[in-house]
Amino acid sequence: MIKLAPSILSADFARLLEDVKKVENAGCEYLHIDVMDGHFVPNITLGPAIVKSLRKDVNMVFDVHLMIENPDLYIQEFANAGADIITVHQEACTHLHRTIQNIKSLGIKAGVSLNPATPIETIKHVIEDIDMVLIMTVNPGFGGQSFIKSMIPKIYDLKKMIDDRGLNVDIQVDGGINPNNVIEVVKAGANIIVAGSAIFNSENISETVDKFRENSKI
Numbered sequence: 237m238i239k240l241a242p243s244i245l246s247a248d249f250a251r252l253l254e255d256v257k258k259v260e261n262a263g264c265e266y267l268h269i270d271v272m273d274g275h276f277v278p279n280i281t282l283g284p285a286i287v288k289s290l291r292k293d294v295n296m297v298f299d300v301h302l303m304i305e306n307p308d309l310y311i312q313e314f315a316n317a318g319a320d321i322i323t324v325h326q327e328a329c330t331h332l333h334r335t336i337q338n339i340k341s342l343g344i345k346a347g348v349s350l351n352p353a354t355p356i357e358t359i360k361h362v363i364e365d366i367d368m369v370l371i372m373t374v375n376p377g378f379g380g381q382s383f384i385k386s387m388i389p390k391i392y393d394l395k396k397m398i399d400d401r402g403l404n405v406d407i408q409v410d411g412g413i414n415p416n417n418v419i420e421v422v423k424a425g426a427n428i429i430v431a432g433s434a435i436f437n438s439e440n441i442s443e444t445v446d447k448f449r450e451n452s453k454i
């Protein structure tokens with residue numbers, strides 16, 4: 237069974253809680269919170285204050301995707317704000333092992349994300365320490381971009397790396413996923429599906445969520 241993680245990047249920020257409640261009521265398990273700093277990626281989004289405000293009214297797993305430089309400076313704050321999982325980018329961490337330990341020492345789950353051009357070999361020495369790998373299926377920074385098809389073999393390779401070593405690590409995919417292509421990433425091994433525009437820009441969110449689940453049955 238897949239877990240769905242709607243990305244609030246495509247929500248209406250002026251009606252954020254209202255939009256988040258729609259995906260929670262539709263049965264989505266995770267809330268994917270995209271944090272961008274205008275340095276690691278060419279866009280700026282939100283910080284811990286918004287996460288803290290949402291936490292009071294939302295029960296979904298808070299899945300915080302940090303697309304920022306120097307993530308170590310902000311991990312504690314996001315944990316305090318209510319993050320359940322914090323994902324950092326391999327490309328943004330000089331001391332990735334230390335950063336992962338830092339996240340886990342706060343009692344929350346740790347994820348590592350790979351940009352499309354970053355090979356999975358870059359995390360082979362830390363994969364035993366993490367809970368989730370996030371394979372970017374677009375270049376991070378914006379919602380509504382097209383899925384990069386060449387990421388499919390990368391997901392297969394990652395799944396093999398995890399299975400060969402008998403690990404229990406989730407594979408999350410993020411970028412350009414919709415009800416029509418979700419089956420491809422699920423077949424390759426992904427089990428946590430991020431979707432922004434496909435969910436929040438749809439006429440009927442609950443129908444779209446059902447479609448995602450229906451179409452991801454292998």
Ligand code: DX5
Nearest residue numbers: 243376377380411412432433
């Ligand atoms: C991209 C973000 C994604 C984005 C996905 O940098 O990390 O989470 O919101 O949006 P869609 O699903 O529209 O590609």
Ligand code: ZN
Nearest residue numbers: 243270301410
């Ligand atoms: Zn994301």
